[in-house]
Amino acid sequence: MITLLDYGAGNVRSVINAIQALGEQVTVVRDPDDILRAEKLVFPGVGAFGSMMQILEKRRFVEPLRAYLGSGRPFLGICLGLQALFEVSEEAPGVPGLGFFPGTVERFRVDRSVPHIGWNGISAKKPSGLFRGLRGDEKFYFVHSYHVVPEDPKIVLTTTRYGYDFVSGVQNENLFATQFHPEKSGEAGLTILRNFLAGRPGTTALPSGAGTRLARRIIACLDVRSDDAGDLVVTKGDQYDVRERGAVRNLGKPVDLARRYYEEGADEITFLNITAFRDFPLLDMPMLDVLKRTSENVFVPLTIGGGIRDYTDRNGRRYSALEVAAEYFRSGADKVSIGSDAVRIVEDYLRTGKKTGKSAIEEISRVYGNQAVVISIDPRRVYVAGPDEVPHHVLETELPGPRGERYCWYQCTVKGGREGRPVDAVTLARAVEDLGAGEILLNCIDRDGTNLGFDLELISAVKKAVSIPVIASSGAGSVEHFLEVFAATDAEAALAAGIFHREEVPIRAVKEFLAGKVEIRP
Ligand code: 1PR
Numbered sequence: 001m002i003t004l005l006d007y008g009a010g011n012v013r014s015v016i017n018a019i020q021a022l023g024e025q026v027t028v029v030r031d032p033d034d035i036l037r038a039e040k041l042v043f044p045g046v047g048a049f050g051s052m053m054q055i056l057e058k059r060r061f062v063e064p065l066r067a068y069l070g071s072g073r074p075f076l077g078i079c080l081g082l083q084a085l086f087e088v089s090e091e092a093p094g095v096p097g098l099g100f101f102p103g104t105v106e107r108f109r110v111d112r113s114v115p116h117i118g119w120n121g122i123s124a125k126k127p128s129g130l131f132r133g134l135r136g137d138e139k140f141y142f143v144h145s146y147h148v149v150p151e152d153p154k155i156v157l158t159t160t161r162y163g164y165d166f167v168s169g170v171q172n173e174n175l176f177a178t179q180f181h182p183e184k185s186g187e188a189g190l191t192i193l194r195n196f197l198a199g200r201p202g203t204t205a206l207p208s209g210a211g212t213r214l215a216r217r218i219i220a221c222l223d224v225r226s227d228d229a230g231d232l233v234v235t236k237g238d239q240y241d242v243r244e245r246g247a248v249r250n251l252g253k254p255v256d257l258a259r260r261y262y263e264e265g266a267d268e269i270t271f272l273n274i275t276a277f278r279d280f281p282l283l284d285m286p287m288l289d290v291l292k293r294t295s296e297n298v299f300v301p302l303t304i305g306g307g308i309r310d311y312t313d314r315n316g317r318r319y320s321a322l323e324v325a326a327e328y329f330r331s332g333a334d335k336v337s338i339g340s341d342a343v344r345i346v347e348d349y350l351r352t353g354k355k356t357g358k359s360a361i362e363e364i365s366r367v368y369g370n371q372a373v374v375i376s377i378d379p380r381r382v383y384v385a386g387p388d389e390v391p392h393h394v395l396e397t398e399l400p401g402p403r404g405e406r407y408c409w410y411q412c413t414v415k416g417g418r419e420g421r422p423v424d425a426v427t428l429a430r431a432v433e434d435l436g437a438g439e440i441l442l443n444c445i446d447r448d449g450t451n452l453g454f455d456l457e458l459i460s461a462v463k464k465a466v467s468i469p470v471i472a473s474s475g476a477g478s479v480e481h482f483l484e485v486f487a488a489t490d491a492e493a494a495l496a497a498g499i500f501h502r503e504e505v506p507i508r509a510v511k512e513f514l515a516g517k518v519e520i521r522p
Contacts (some may be wrong), residue, residue, distance in 0.1 A: 002197065004467055005065075005081075007055045013332045015044045015078065017095035018183035019295050022194050035049075039073065040197070043433065044183070045080020046329075047368045049105065049146070050092030052080055062098065069100045069175065076196050077177030081148070083148055084169065085177060086452045091146050099446050101170070103150040110163030112522050113469045115371040116301045117468060118492060119267055119521040121166075121212035122158040127203040128171055130157075136207030138188035139521040140180035141216055141301060142168070143334070143371045145438075153504035161212045161264070174199075184301050184334065186262075215521045216342040216486050217493035219268040223286065224254050225275045236498045238449040240417040241379075242274070251501040256292045261500065262298040264507040267521055269294070269302050270441070272376070272394045272493065276307025277340050277415045288331045288431060295332025303440075304328050305376050306339030309344075309360055321360030322367060329368065337374040337441055339415035345420050346431040350423065355435060365436035370468075375432040376441040378417050379410035379425040379458065393426035395461055410458055412446075417445050420454065425458065426465045433466045440466065441495065445475040449498050451477025454485040463490050471495050479513035481504060486518045513514035 002019055006012040006028050016026045019042070029035055037517040043065075045052055056062050058141050069075060069085070086097050089105035097105070108114045119139035124131060147166040150156060157170035157176070168179040176196060182189035197322055222234045225246040234251045242249055251257075258269045271294075272318045273287050275497055291304060298384040308328075311319045338360055355362060365373045383401030387394045392409040400406055410425040444455040452473045463470045469492035472485045476496035487493050499505040514520045 001039060001121045002026050003029060003034060004040060005035065005043040005061070006158040006214060007052065007061065008061060011046060011295075011329045011332060011334050012044050013330065014295050014299070014334070015042060016184045017332075018190060018193055018299055019197065021299075022190065022197055023298065024197050025231050026313050028043075030062070030090045032060045032064040033060060035068050038068060040067055040075075040199075041073070042076045043081035043084070044078040045082070045084055045202055047372075048091060048366065049080060049083060049089040049097070050095045051367055052084060053092065053095050053097060056084075066098055067101065069098070072174060074174040074196070074199060075176065078181055079144060079179060079186045080182070082177035082179055085170070086148050086150070088296050089146060089293045094425050099173075101150055101155060102152065105146045105148050107146050108162065108166075112163055113467055113492060115143055115468070116162045116214065117143045117469050118217050118438060119185075119215040120160050120162065122160055122168055122206070123165075123208065123212050124158055124206035125206045126155055126292070128176075129202040129204060130171070130176060130192050131204040131206040132195050132202060133191045134188065134206055135522065136187060138185075138247060140178075140182070140185040140189060142180045143264075143301070144179060145370065147156045159212075160216060161398050161468070174418060174499060184299060186299055189299060203227060205405060212521045214492075215267070215280060215519050216508060216514075217267040217471075218265075218482065218520070219256075219270055219495040220507060221255055221268040221276045221473065221497040222257055223271045223497060224271070224290065228467070232290065234501060236449060236501055239445050240448055241362065255293045255500065258294045258298055262300055263522070265511050266300060266507050268300055269298060269301070271304045272337065273304070273306025274416055279307065286325060289329065291331040301334040302332055303337050303374055304333040305374070308336050309341035320363065325360075325364045325368070329372070335374050335439070337376045338376060339376040342375045342377075342432055342437075343414050343423060343428065345435065346428050347421065347423055349431055349435065350427070354497070359435060361435040361437050365438065370436050370438035373437045373472075374441050375429075375437045376443065377425050378413045378443050378464075380413055380417065380420065380445040381455075381458075382410050382411045383408045392424035393461070393465075395457055395498050397457055399457070403444070410461075413445065415446065426461050427469075429462045429466050433468050437468065440470045441471045441472065442473055443492075447475030449474055451499065453477060453481040454494065456485065456488045459485060459489045459491050469493065476505075482510050482514060483517055486514070
């Protein structure tokens with residue numbers, strides 16, 4: 001029996017699902033004594049260091065955890081569950097950690113995007129039973145802005161390079177902790193988990209891989225909505241129009257397609273509930289159900305978007321965006337994606353120049369960490385005659401407009417492209433980063449569903465404006481388009497929908513084409 005420490009923040013469902021998929025039973029800690037009684041304890045930390053320690057204190061888990069760690073029984077810490085073992089974190093100065101290992105947790109000081117999000121390798125510093133069955137060139141899923149700096153080099157199990165080598169795993173006898181998420185790292189991650197569960201103390205050496213480098217991610221996106229018969233289907237629009245001869249296009253069932261993409265090697269799966277702007281998503285239980293069922297056997301990160309904002313129901317009860325997001329996290333989401341509401345938040349922020357601390361972006365990132373908040377931007381190209389014609393970020397374009405215009409700006413839209421707003425994509429991206437977003441999903445209505453390739457000018461402009469990762473989306477029509485976007489821009493990931501759904505270009509073919517040209521997860 002595995003005991004899982006869930007302190008109520010973030011997605012522990014995937015860890016439970018992964019352990020169960022490996023044939024073990026899981027019991028979740030309810031009170032402090034459960035920790036003391038555990039035979040094998042797994043601690044998947046999610047969110048922010050300060051709020052994690054506060055909750056652990058409040059629930060009187062801190063002393064039992066220290067006692068358990070001192071007992072020598074098997075322990076697996078994941079992500080924040082690794083960082084918690086140290087004395088203090090730059091993320092929450094003055095808040096003591098568990099202090100089991102001397103050392104600190106520091107923010108990445110690198111000239112590249114932070115958080116470090118995506119698939120990266122590990123380089124072993126000593127042999128370990130955890131490595132049994134690994135080839136050495138596998139990549140694991142990371143998502144974090146801070147990393148541990150142990151004082152004792154003997155506990156370092158693995159390092160990973162992101163600008164510099166940081167400690168990505170520690171081991172001291174039966175105590176293991178990883179910065180990456182084994183439960184989100186496909187087969188390689190399941191192997192690590194399986195080894196931990198089997199209690200393999202052995203000393204397997206990890207063959208040295210090809211070095212550790214962050215991979216560019218390939219993401220499959222499923223736009224989901226009800227069709228006219230009321231069934232939840234994966235659909236796909238042409239420039240956001242999902243109807244063909246009046247009916248909603250039906251390209252498959254969300255859970256089945258997500259499973260297929262996982263098996264084909266997708267590095268991440270994104271679900272967008274595209275009509276949620278007009279419904280209250282907590283009443284839209286099918287979407288929660290889709291997440292729950294998907295996370296049972298899909299072990300890569302899941303993002304869900306659509307309808308993440310504050311609501312007041314007919315009875316006057318208010319639900320915060322944080323509550324909506326919490327429900328998604330509990331159902332298996334690793335990240336939430338905010339579209340329309342982000343535009344409203346940014347418009348307010350630009351008007352007042354003040355952060356309220358209460359917007360969905362700020363609240364969700366405070367509790368779940370920046371890496372859990374993706375902003376989905378739905379811009380549309382607007383041509384102008386000159387750079388000063390509008391008070392927006394204007395680009396000089398190589399694709400002249402209908403009247404030969406050489407300049408354009410990208411207007412943000414809301415409600416699935418139905419309404420344009422007076423803010424441009426570059427300004428929005430900068431503002432949401434400032435408010436605490438961890439990643440940008442950059443669509444482009446003009447390219448969406450056209451198979452013409454990504455809008456490189458838009459992607460470059462947004463990527464240059466922010467230091468958080470950018471996911472290029474809209475327009476992928478061939479394997480070459482993925483190479484093109486990675487060669488021409490610094491986008492960390494490329495997302496596609498139509499070509500995967502229609503089986504025109506399988507994810508495997510994209511990976512095979514990119515291998516050797518771009519760093520990818522094999
Ligand atoms: O505004 O917070 O409720 O979120 C709604 C979400 O739904 C937003 O992220 C918005 O992008 C999305 N959405 C709304 N309407 C549509 C529509 O198509 N009618 N889909 C829509 C946007 C964008 C992609 C798409 C790529 C790749 N889909 O994710 O899958 O463009 O497509 P392609 O590879 O086939 O070109 P809120």
